[in-house]
Amino acid sequence: MTRSSRSRRLTAGLAAAGLALTALGATTANAVPAADRATVAAPGPLMNYVVNSKASPGHVRKVEKAVEAAGGTVLQAYSQLGVVVAQSTNPDFKSAVRAGKYGREVQSVGATRTAAVSEGPAASGLKSLGEAEAAPVPDPREVDQWDMVQIKADLAHAVTDGSRRVLVGINDSGVDDAHPDLAPNFSAADSVSCVDNGVPDRSEGAWRPTTSSHGTHVAGTVAAARNGVGIVGVAPGVRIASVKVVNDDGFIYPEYAICGFVWAAERHMDITNHSYFIDPYMFWCKDNGDQGAVQEAVRRAVDYATGRGVLSVAAAGNANYDLANKTTDTSSPNDTTPVTRTIDNDCLDMPTELPGVVTVASTTRTGVRSGFSNFGLDKIDVAAPGSSILSTLPGGGYGNMSGTSMASPHVAGVAALMKSTHPWWGPRQLESALRTQADDTACPTAPVDTRCTGTTDNNAFYGEGLADSLDAVHR
Structure with a gap:
């Protein structure tokens, strides 16, 4: 909590107690706006209260405002518990805290003692032991992150940067854990390499990139730290782990x-990002041979992760392909000699088309579908920025990359914020909320693109719409 935040809260409490505001150099500019104030009675005994809400930073933040509007001072805020400890001389505080603009956030309120507070009014050192955020301080290159503005991450950060309880797996080409924007949030204990025949390698640094910057770029979009360096991720307060699968x-x-x-399931990760398709087939067909067996094995792995509480978020792919109307595949197998083959909708782009996986399409800076992005009615769940995205690169650098690979981590970050403010939600609740909270985005009309079938609420290009970080932390 910043010094100015403490002063505002203390000002409200001292004013209710009839004490001089000039002692702290406070002015009337710090007072609660008239529109937000509840009715405050003449001063009575100084009392302490507990005010209970849902256990999330967003809900607790609103209860803190309700306390201030009722003529109270916040002494402690425990967002992990959904408990605010408050002090007030308003004899009607219990009813007033329920009556104001944010009163609906209050589940219950009660005095902590029957006698007046013997310690006297709290004067300084007020603090939060939970996760209600101070006003975010921009990092140097945050002004270049148009993508964060498009999904309202900049507004969401005024509520919370995310919780350290939340762990996001970056299932990719490895993450540079020494990067100054990633090191503060990196969990080496939860990281692994899977590229030695699929056998987990937990040796020191096995999770780091060797030939690719892809995973490090993805990691920065999810959770580059707010630390006065470089950029800020969608969820700069959560933890990340590298799961090297490339x-x-x-x-x-x-x-x-x-x-x-x-691995993600066994390490109790909350969200994983998958900015890849599984080689060597762009589409794995449900036959009685190799492809059918692999499709089933991967499906079981995804189901297992989902059952253990992991939400999987994946890139839709960069072939400008209609996933809802498959006809041919000319690029597979890509590890030997590709052949042209006829396919149908039983052939799946994995993991993005598997049940329980959130499929993400890409948008440009102007909010239209990126020309490379795959699409398909009832195939795309949501869309997010993916064209020319600034993020972290190995060796402490920064750079721009494009692809649905860049769109997917935005949604993984939104899901991480959502999990931070709704820690009791499981994968299916998170998936449902990502879709219902997305901002409806209509098909293009100038010119009309006939491939964009569906409605404004759900169409082939944007699915349910553009991912919304602000709604993720408020609902």
Whole structure:
């Protein structure tokens, strides 16, 4: 909590107690706006109260405002418990705290003692032991992050940067854990490499990148720290772990991906990001041979992770392909000699088309679909920025990359904020909320693109719409 935040809260409490405001150099500018004030009675005995709400930073923040509006001072805020300890001389405080603008956030309120507070009014050192945030301080290159503005992450950060309880797995080509924007949030204990035949390698640094900057870039979008350096991620307060599933030749074979899903489940990760498709087939067909067996094995791995509380978020793919109307595949297998083959909708782009996986399409700076992004009615869940995204690179650098690979981590970050403010939610609740809270985005009309079938509420290009960080922390 900042010094100015403490002063505002203390000012409200001292004013209710009839004490001089000039003692702290306070002015009437610090007072609660008239529109937000509840009716405050003439001063009575100084009392302390507990005010209970839902256990999330967003809900607790609103209760703190309700306390101030009722003529109280916040002494402690425990967002992990949903408890605010308050002090007031308003004899009607219990009813007033329920009556104001944010009164609906209050579940219960009670005095902590029957006698007046013997310690006298709290004067200084007020603090929060939970996760209600101070006003965020921009990092140097945050002004270049148009993508954060598009999904309202900048507004969400005024509520919370996310919780340290939340762990996001970056299932990718490895993460540079020494990068100054990633090191503060990196969990080496939860990191692993799966690229040795799908056998988990927990040796020191096995999770780091060797030939690719992809995973480090993805990691920065999810959770680059708010630390006065470089950029800020969608959820700069959560933890990340590297789950390396891309080998030095750039392949993600099924055994690597399966290892990654199971590892995330066993390490109790909350969200994982998958900015890849499983090689060597762009589409794995449900046949009686190799492809059918692999499709089933990967499906089981995803189901296992989901059952253990992991939400999987994945890139839709960069082939400008209609996933709802599959006809041919000319790029598979990509580890030997590709052949043109006829496919149908039983052939799946994995993991993004598997049940329980959130499929993310890409948008440009102007909010339209990126030309490379795959699409498909009832295939795309939500959309997010993916064209020319600034993020972290190995060796402490920064750079721009494009792809649905860049869109997906934005949604993983939104899900991490959502999990931070709704810690009791499981994968299916998070998935549902991501869709229902997304901002409806209509099909293009100038010119009309006939491939964008569906409605404004749900269409082939944007799914349920553009991911919304602000709604994620308020609901």
